[in-house]
Amino acid sequence: MNYERTTRYGDLVLDRECLFAIRGGNKVHFTRNERAILLALSRNPNLLMTRSRLLDEIEADEDRSDRYIDFLINRIRFKLDDNSKSSTFIHTRYGEGYTWVATQNAVVKIDAFLVIAAKFSPDRHIIGRDASALIERLHKAISAGVAPHKTILASENWRHGVKDKVRHLLHLNFQASGETIFCVVTLREMPSRRITMSFPVDLKPSNAASLTAGIDEISRTVVVALNRSLDNASTGLGLASGDPTEDRLQQTSIVLLGANPRWTSGAQLAEERAHHPGNADLAFQWCLHLFSRLTVANPFESVDLAERHRFEREIEATVLEHLPSAEDNPLLMFAAAKLLYYIDRGHLELAEDLADRALARTGDSTASFALMGQLRCARGRFDEAVEFFDRGTKQIDLGRDFQLHIRTMKCLALLAAGRRAALDAALAQIDTAPPCPHYIASMVDWTFSPHEQPLSAASARALAAIGPTGAANAIEYAYLTSVRQMISEQARANVMRGLIAQVMRVHGVSAIPAFFRSAIGLNAAA
Known part of the structure; x- marks a missing residue:
C-alpha cells in the first residue's frame, strides 16, 4: 500500500x-x-x-x-x-x-472497490495478533459476499494516495480495554468521503464464539451496505429494476451507445413526460431519444442543420435543468456526461467531472468504457483513451454492436493520434461483415484508409454511388458525431483527412462542405 x-x-x-x-x-x-x-x-x-x-x-x-x-x-x-x-x-x-545511492520504489497506484483500513490505539501490543487475524478473517468474509472480480484490499493506517482509485473505504478503529476490543466501523463512499454506515462492535478475542459473531455482524452489515449502494447506482434510464445489479450495469454500456436504436421512438416517452414533467429519469431518456435521432441514421442522408441545432439546444437545456437530480443517480450522471460531451458547447470539463464521479460511485467501469475513452480522446489523452477502449473490447458478453462501436472508437483515437501502425492492427479486429449495415462498413473503410492511397475499386464504386450530396452528408455526419469534440486541431484534421481525400478523388472539391475546412482548423485535404 x-x-x-x-x-x-x-x-x-x-x-x-x-x-x-x-x-x-x-x-x-x-x-x-x-x-x-x-x-x-x-x-x-x-x-x-x-x-x-x-x-x-x-x-x-x-x-x-x-x-x-x-x-x-x-x-x-x-x-x-x-x-x-x-x-x-x-x-x-x-x-x-x-x-x-538508493533507488526509490515506483509508487503503487491502488485501484480497488474497497479498502479495509485498520487503526490501532497506542496500546496496540494489548490487541496484538488477535486484531490482525480479525482483519484477515473480515477481509475473506467481505470478499465472499461481493462480486468475485471486485478488488478488496486491507491495510493498517492506510492513507489515500493522490492517484489512487478507491470506491469505498471501510475504516476500523480498534481500542483495547482488558479482555475486550472496542471497534468502531465506518464505511465511506469515495472519493466524496460521504459516510454511508457507522456502528460500534465489542469483540472478545478470548471467546471464539463471540469473535465469530462479531466478524459476521461486521461483514454482513458491510456487504448489505455495499450491495445496496451498487443497486442504487444501477437504477434508471428505463432499465428493469428486477434485473441483477451486475446485469443492469452491463446494460448501461449498451444504453449509452452512440448508435442505440432503443431511443429512436419517442412517442411513449413524450406521453410519459407529459404526465410526469419533473421526472429527471424520463427527461434524460428523452434527451437520449433526441440524441439518437441525430446519430442513429444513415450517414449519407442529411439532418437539417436548423433541426440539429434545435435538438442540441433542447438537450443542453434539459440536461442542465435536471443535473441537481442526477447527482444522486450515477446512471443519470453518465447520461448527462455523454450528452454534454456530444453537443460540444463548452461543457467538456463538466462532462468529465460527472463521468469520473459516476465511475467512482458505481464501483464498476463496465458501464463507462466507451464514454470515458471518448472523454480522454477529446482531451488528446489518446493512450488513456485506448486503454479504456481495450478494456471494453474484453466485454464480449455485451454483443456485436458494442464491440463494433468500441473498436471503431479505438481506431478513431489512434487515427487522431497519428499512430498508423497501431491503427492498422486495430482495424484488423473490426468486423464489418453482414449483418453490419453497408453504410457503416463503407464509412469505416473511407475514414481509416490512408489518405495518400486510393480506395479499392469496390469501395470507390460505393462512394461514387452515393453522389456528391451523399458524400457531403457523410463528412458532416462523421465530423458532428465523432470529431468536433476533440480539442486538438491536429487531431481533428488527422481524423477527417482520409475521408475528405477519398471524397475529393471521387467527387471533386465541390463535395466538401466549405465550413468544415475552417471547423477542423487545418486544410485536411492537403
Whole structure:
C-alpha cells in the first residue's frame, strides 16, 4: 500500500520529511541534525554531497568539523541498518563526501472497490495478533459476499494516495480495554468521503464464539451496505429494476451507445413526460431519444442543420435543468456526461467531472468504457483513451454492436493520434461483415484508409454511388458525431483527412462542405 507522506527504497519506508524511518518492522526517529543531513542526501540522489556542503545543513551553533558530519552519517547508517562497507543507502566517497545511492520504489497506484483500513490505539501490543487475524478473517468474509472480480484490499493506517482509485473505504478503529476490543466501523463512499454506515462492535478475542459473531455482524452489515449502494447506482434510464445489479450495469454500456436504436421512438416517452414533467429519469431518456435521432441514421442522408441545432439546444437545456437530480443517480450522471460531451458547447470539463464521479460511485467501469475513452480522446489523452477502449473490447458478453462501436472508437483515437501502425492492427479486429449495415462498413473503410492511397475499386464504386450530396452528408455526419469534440486541431484534421481525400478523388472539391475546412482548423485535404 502507498502512504501519502512516505517514500520507499526497497524495504525501507522513509517519511518524506525524514521524521522517521521503518525497516524490518522497526521504527526509528532522527535528531534535528540527522534529519537535515538525511533530507539533503535523499533529495539529491546519486549526487556527491561534500562534507562542507552538508555542514551548511546543520545548526550554526553545532560542531562545524568534518568529523561531526562523519559522526552524523554513522548514526544515520546505524538507524537505517546500513552497512558502510556494502552500503544500500549512503555511499562514502573517500576524501570527498557522501552520496545517496538508493533507488526509490515506483509508487503503487491502488485501484480497488474497497479498502479495509485498520487503526490501532497506542496500546496496540494489548490487541496484538488477535486484531490482525480479525482483519484477515473480515477481509475473506467481505470478499465472499461481493462480486468475485471486485478488488478488496486491507491495510493498517492506510492513507489515500493522490492517484489512487478507491470506491469505498471501510475504516476500523480498534481500542483495547482488558479482555475486550472496542471497534468502531465506518464505511465511506469515495472519493466524496460521504459516510454511508457507522456502528460500534465489542469483540472478545478470548471467546471464539463471540469473535465469530462479531466478524459476521461486521461483514454482513458491510456487504448489505455495499450491495445496496451498487443497486442504487444501477437504477434508471428505463432499465428493469428486477434485473441483477451486475446485469443492469452491463446494460448501461449498451444504453449509452452512440448508435442505440432503443431511443429512436419517442412517442411513449413524450406521453410519459407529459404526465410526469419533473421526472429527471424520463427527461434524460428523452434527451437520449433526441440524441439518437441525430446519430442513429444513415450517414449519407442529411439532418437539417436548423433541426440539429434545435435538438442540441433542447438537450443542453434539459440536461442542465435536471443535473441537481442526477447527482444522486450515477446512471443519470453518465447520461448527462455523454450528452454534454456530444453537443460540444463548452461543457467538456463538466462532462468529465460527472463521468469520473459516476465511475467512482458505481464501483464498476463496465458501464463507462466507451464514454470515458471518448472523454480522454477529446482531451488528446489518446493512450488513456485506448486503454479504456481495450478494456471494453474484453466485454464480449455485451454483443456485436458494442464491440463494433468500441473498436471503431479505438481506431478513431489512434487515427487522431497519428499512430498508423497501431491503427492498422486495430482495424484488423473490426468486423464489418453482414449483418453490419453497408453504410457503416463503407464509412469505416473511407475514414481509416490512408489518405495518400486510393480506395479499392469496390469501395470507390460505393462512394461514387452515393453522389456528391451523399458524400457531403457523410463528412458532416462523421465530423458532428465523432470529431468536433476533440480539442486538438491536429487531431481533428488527422481524423477527417482520409475521408475528405477519398471524397475529393471521387467527387471533386465541390463535395466538401466549405465550413468544415475552417471547423477542423487545418486544410485536411492537403
